[in-house]
Amino acid sequence: MENELFMNAGVSHPPVMTSPSSSSAMLKWVSMETQPVDPSLSRNLFWEKSTEQSIFDSALSSLVSSPTPSNSNFSVGGVGGENVIMRELIGKLGNIGDIYGITASNGNSCYATPMSSPPPGSMMETKTTTPMAELSGDPGFAERAARFSCFGSRSFNSRTNSPFPINNEPPITTNEKMPRVSSSPVFKPLASQVPAGESSGEFSRKRKTKSKQNSPSTVSSSKEIEEKEDSDPKRCKKSEENGDKTKSIDPYKDYIHVRARRGQATDSHSLAERVRREKISERMKLLQDLVPGCNKVTGKALMLDEIINYVQSLQRQVEFLSMKLSSVNTRLDFNMDALLSKDIFPSSNNLMHHQQVLQLDSSAETLLGDHHNKNLQLNPDISSNNVINPLETSETRSFISHLPTLAHFTDSISQYSTFSEDDLHSIIHMGFAQNRLQELNQGSSNQVPSHMKAEL
Amino acid sequence: MATLISEIEPPTSTTTDLVRRKKRSSVSSAASSSTTAGSVSSESHARWRSEKQQRIYSAKLIQALQQVRLNSSAATSSSPTAQKRGKAVREAADRALAVSARGRTLWSRAILANRIKLKFRKQKRPRTTTKIPSMTTVVNSSNRSRKRRVSVLRLNKKNIPDVNRKVRVLGRLVPGCGKQSVPVILEEATDYIQALEMQVRAMNSLVQLLSSYGSAPPPI
DSSP: OHHHHHHHHOOOOSGGGGSSSOOHHHHHHHHHHHSOOOHHHHHHHHHOSSHHHHHHHHHHHHHHTSOHHHHHOOSSHHHHHHHHHHHHHHHHHTHHHHHHHHHHSOSSSSOOOSSSSOOSSHHHHHHHHHHHHHHTTSTTHHHHHHHHHHHHSSOOOOSTTOSSOGGGSOOOOOOTTOGGGSSHHHHHHHHHHHHHHHHHHHHHHHHHHSOTTHHHHHHHHHHHHHHHHHHSOTTOTTTTGGGSOOEEOOTTOSOOEEOOOTTSOOSHHHHHHHHHHHHHHHHHHHHHHHSTTOSSOOSHHHHHHHHHHHHHHHHHHHHHHHHHHHHHHHHTHHHHHHHHHHHHHHHTSHHHHHHHHHHHHSOHHHHHHOHHHHHHHHHHHHHHHHHHOHHHHHHHHHHHHHGGGOSTTHHHHHHHTTSOHHHHHHHHHHHHOHHHHHHHHHSOTTHHHHHHHHHO | OHHHHHHHSTTSOHHHHHHHHHHHHHHHHHHHHOOOHHHHHHHHHHHHHSHHHHHHHHHHHHHHHHHHHHHHHHHOSSOOOHHHHHHHHHHHHHHHHHHHTTTOSHHHHHHHHHHHHHHHHHHHTTOOOOSSHHHHHHHHHHHHTSOOOOOOOOTTTSOOOHHHHHHHHHHHHSTTOTTOOHHHHHHHHHHHHHHHHHHHHHHHHHHHHHHHHHHSOOOO
């Protein structure tokens, strides 16, 4: 689905779009595509209060339905983080929150600010230039936008010690859609939360410069901020969507950054505990899919019982089959050696070379996979070669007579029946090494085990 | 002989293999960046169920079995007990499975390491030199001549919550995961179960083919 979105978007985006499961950015583009590209409309999408926010949120919520943990695991981690950041910002800031979320999360995202790296798509330009045009009227906006562009630009090092005196800023334009930004003190945690949120995407770069000292402080500070946000008035109607947590596991990082959910404890211990529990439950879900009969069982303990039983039964099966194999092996000792010698013996003549050439042309996998074509191809060869080697033909005929008796493999076996044994023998050994095949051709059976030993 | 190898593959259809290969390629782009269990196990799920993997494994298995047979026939005058032979076959099968895992998982490495450790200790045994204190440990363990057992604690008596206790039990079942943490055990268990399923399928088909072939020897 995401791939289709990617194609439909029709805009070539920078590294964000490398991950096929990209987030709200993609859907946003799609929603933009479906509507007429109208600067005024694009503006409305961002800054209209009632309807467009709901559109945006519905688009986001439809994305939210996709498993959220996977959202965070993007190569450009910021995108996944921004999914939640966007939602939270919408809820908290309203219009300008959108802008800030968009402007702040630049660089990697579609919503590059005009102040930061130039947006790649033309659509982006229309979108972002017009916002700037409109918002330039806001006296404090340029200031704030500048500060947020600092956030977006990865020069930003610490979130708590944000250099900008946000407290001194004039209050944000009165907007009923910004329930949480009514006062400037609230704006400070918000501002620092934006980087807190989007830093989940920027961590890969900042992590290398940051010392470990900073990171726990910032992580803890982000959690404090969460606390403040959570305790804020519940006018925020987007809080439900903010309930999802971001968890970005960045390969460059030591820490897993988690956002506290609404209404839940935010101390580091419980967050870490939650991360651990999520990991475990994730793996249990995978196990549940594997083990048959686990779907009906609810609860981890019972599921684990089932899993243990299943593993034990599999191991017992392997033991039983190995016993059976050993007994069959001993019975067939002479047969196997005879088979091997037969395989080896005719291989020295031209027959094997013909077959080798034939099989070299088509890879072994396609040969075995594509039954029908190869059957037709090999049939004439085999029929011609059958005259040369009566031993082989008798073998194959006897084998053919047995093959239909095997219930499981009737479909494919009938296709294989036309192959002679050393055809396939050569195919298989081709897979390993050409020289091994030649050794088998030339040497006696005594050579074979020595080479096998070397391999094992 | 070679038809046995080919006929082991039929259980997995080609179409599913193609589907899984496509899925694998689409997953790999996300998996390359992310390292969650989800992506890893979906990739491994595709891996263990693919025809290619089964073919690789079955070929290795057959070679191992041939070697076992040759070993047993060459080594002993009196035929070894059925149990020992079965055990040898089982170990060979497990080794082949571990090799086809390509060393990415804990359990596969543990299986191969155990074998090497045993061999190493068996070689060390005749040279029992107690001069170097470090060697004594090797000597002592080689005298036991068995795998070091995972400590079977009385989990029932401890106040470990149910889930953890069962995960520990599961960890003992999976080779090499006796003393790992819970998420590691779960991850290893997913891969191990898939590998075991493939092993069972391969051995089943091999047994059937061999027995059917043996029941009616070709006229010579």
